[in-house]
Amino acid sequence: METRTHDFLEFVQAGGQVETGDWMPDEYRARLIKFIEMHGNSELMGVLPERDWILRAPTLQRKLALTAKIQDEVGHCQLIYRVVEDLGKPREACLDDLISGKSKFHNVFHYPTRSWGDVGVIAWLVDAAAIISQKALLKCSYAPYARVMKKVCWEESFHILHGRDTVLAMVTGTPEQFELVQEALLRWWEPLMHFHGTPIPAEEDPMFVWRIKSQANEDARQQFLDGYVPQILELGLELPDPKLRKNEDGIWEYTEPDWDKLMAVVTGHGPASQERLAFRRLSRAEVDWVSRAMLSEAA
Amino acid sequence: MGLTGNAVGGRLIFEVFRQERKGQAFMHGGSFHAPNREFADAYAREFYARRGESVALWVVPREAIVEIDEFPDEFDLKYRRVDGYSIKARLKEARELAAENATRSRDAFSAKEA
Numbered sequence: 001m002e003t004r005t006h007d008f009l010e011f012v013q014a015g016g017q018v019e020t021g022d023w024m025p026d027e028y029r030a031r032l033i034k035f036i037e038m039h040g041n042s043e044l045m046g047v048l049p050e051r052d053w054i055l056r057a058p059t060l061q062r063k064l065a066l067t068a069k070i071q072d073e074v075g076h077c078q079l080i081y082r083v084v085e086d087l088g089k090p091r092e093a094c095l096d097d098l099i100s101g102k103s104k105f106h107n108v109f110h111y112p113t114r115s116w117g118d119v120g121v122i123a124w125l126v127d128a129a130a131i132i133s134q135k136a137l138l139k140c141s142y143a144p145y146a147r148v149m150k151k152v153c154w155e156e157s158f159h160i161l162h163g164r165d166t167v168l169a170m171v172t173g174t175p176e177q178f179e180l181v182q183e184a185l186l187r188w189w190e191p192l193m194h195f196h197g198t199p200i201p202a203e204e205d206p207m208f209v210w211r212i213k214s215q216a217n218e219d220a221r222q223q224f225l226d227g228y229v230p231q232i233l234e235l236g237l238e239l240p241d242p243k244l245r246k247n248e249d250g251i252w253e254y255t256e257p258d259w260d261k262l263m264a265v266v267t268g269h270g271p272a273s274q275e276r277l278a279f280r281r282l283s284r285a286e287v288d289w290v291s292r293a294m295l296s297e298a299a
Numbered sequence: 300m301g302l303t304g305n306a307v308g309g310r311l312i313f314e315v316f317r318q319e320r321k322g323q324a325f326m327h328g329g330s331f332h333a334p335n336r337e338f339a340d341a342y343a344r345e346f347y348a349r350r351g352e353s354v355a356l357w358v359v360p361r362e363a364i365v366e367i368d369e370f371p372d373e374f375d376l377k378y379r380r381v382d383g384y385s386i387k388a389r390l391k392e393a394r395e396l397a398a399e400n401a402t403r404s405r406d407a408f409s410a411k412e413a
Contacts, residue, residue, distance in 0.1 A: 021366075021368075071345075071349075075345075075346055078331060079329050079331075079346075082312075082329070082330050082331065082332075091332070147327070147329070148329055151328070151329065154352075294334050294338070295309045295310065295334050
């Protein structure tokens with residue numbers, strides 16, 4: 001390894017943070033772009049399952065809250081793509097690669113939504129899983145990304161509350177409403193267990209080695225289980241994993257998720273992957289005139 | 300230079316500094332694209348103040364910002380800083396001297412009285 005790269009690695013491993021204009025190894029820059037771009041893609045694709053429910057929200061208050069959440073997520077995409085842009089990849093190129101299927105987005109956004117129960121489960125538990133990953137990015141070795149994450153985490157905390165409130169309203173409602181949450185939870189459990197990725201040891205994970213991420217995948221999953229399984233069970237809801245339990249060492253045991261399935265889903269073979277990408281292509285084409293009109297107006 | 304790329308595809312990049320409470324310092328919040336100042340104003344309000352998280356914003360075109368990040372100290376200017384002064388030894392000497400002088404004048408005074 002080149003001395004300069006070695007020194008850089010030591011610097012970030014000791015907790016050092018890097019700014020946009022600082023020298024950085026090519027591999028580090030490439031990994032940052034890929035990771036942060038996928039995060040931005042996920043924020044953008046993540047609004048599609050929720051968008052479907054704006055018109056079907058049960059009350060005006062829920063409609064407004066859902067719309068506000070979607071505005072937040074699109075704003076996160078905007079902020080995160082700006083970080084990628086300063087690293088050298090323009091936003092237009094990110095959007096091109098997203099809709100052509102060249103770049104990825106998070107597994108949970110490749111699944112369809114079937115009822116209002118899904119909206120509650122997504123906002124509560126998918127966002128809870130996401131905030132665990134994002135809080136770990138507050139210590140990212142790339143400082144501009146870490147700074148953006150402060151705003152993102154702050155806004156995500158509203159989403160979790162909105163989701164939990166939605167779920168609480170349904171589990172205290174009619175038996176049919178309870179059943180909608182229960183049914184959605186059973187479907188979402190596998191994607192949630194996939195969420196933090198394979199249990200690769202931190203030292204073997206290049207994202208940890210470069211201190212882009214500050215925790216191992218399994219640590220994030222354990223934190224999720226520890227925080228949320230008790231909150232789920234106390235509502236009388238059931239989880240579909242008979243092996244799920246906390247052992248005497250405080251470690252959660254669970255049925256090993258199908259990791260090949262995760263790989264298939266994130267490479268565009270999930271149940272809603274192609275439909276979502278087609279919709280993103282369509283909306284990009286449809287709103288193209290807006291950005292062109294704004295730019296010519298401004299010129 | 301930390302700030303590269305001032306415009307992308309006809310859009311300008313604006314940097315936002317936000318003040319959380321009256322009297323506090325403005326802190327960098329992030330950046331966004333906008334085609335002009337009018338849009339920048341609207342976007343800044345949406346991105347950084349829609350939940351009342353800021354009491355004021357500074358919205359600055361990135362090209363207007365000058366970053367300076369090297370501060371060589373070739374002339375050893377530490378006399379301008381608090382760490383440029385080590386008064387411990389001198390203070391000790393001064394206290395000892397003062398004590399000695401006090402003893403001497405008291406002795407002289409008692410000698411006169413007697």
